[in-house]
Amino acid sequence: MTFADKNEKIEKKVVEGYKHLEGNVVDGYKKVEESAIGGFTKVSDHFVDKFFRKDGETLKEAKERLKQSDQQEKINQEKRMNSYQKYQPSNDQYDPYLKKQREGENDD
Numbered sequence: 001m002t003f004a005d006k007n008e009k010i011e012k013k014v015v016e017g018y019k020h021l022e023g024n025v026v027d028g029y030k031k032v033e034e035s036a037i038g039g040f041t042k043v044s045d046h047f048v049d050k051f052f053r054k055d056g057e058t059l060k061e062a063k064e065r066l067k068q069s070d071q072q073e074k075i076n077q078e079k080r081m082n083s084y085q086k087y088q089p090s091n092d093q094y095d096p097y098l099k100k101q102r103e104g105e106n107d108d
Contacts, residue, residue: 045059053062 048062048066049059052066053059057065
């Protein structure tokens with residue numbers, strides 16, 4: 001057996017070892033991820049069921065209603081922010097330095 005053959009044999013063993021290790025790490029990560037997501041979902045479902053579900057409403061219906069309510073609130077918040085900004089004076093209205101800077105008159 002030549003030196004190159006021995007190196008090739010060692011290389012194959014090392015690669016096999018790393019692939020085995022990689023598989024174990026990925027499997028471990030997947031198990032942790034699944035348990036974390038499962039635990040969160042379980043707690044979330046219980047919370048919605050306990051505090052937000054209305055009489056005669058299924059858990060799925062309650063979650064959908066809350067999701068729609070959240071989306072509508074985001075839309076309303078965006079509208080409020082836009083209307084608030086529309087009525088706010090710009091800073092350069094009160095600061096001549098900023099006004100000159102905006103208009104390119106300030107060479108400082």
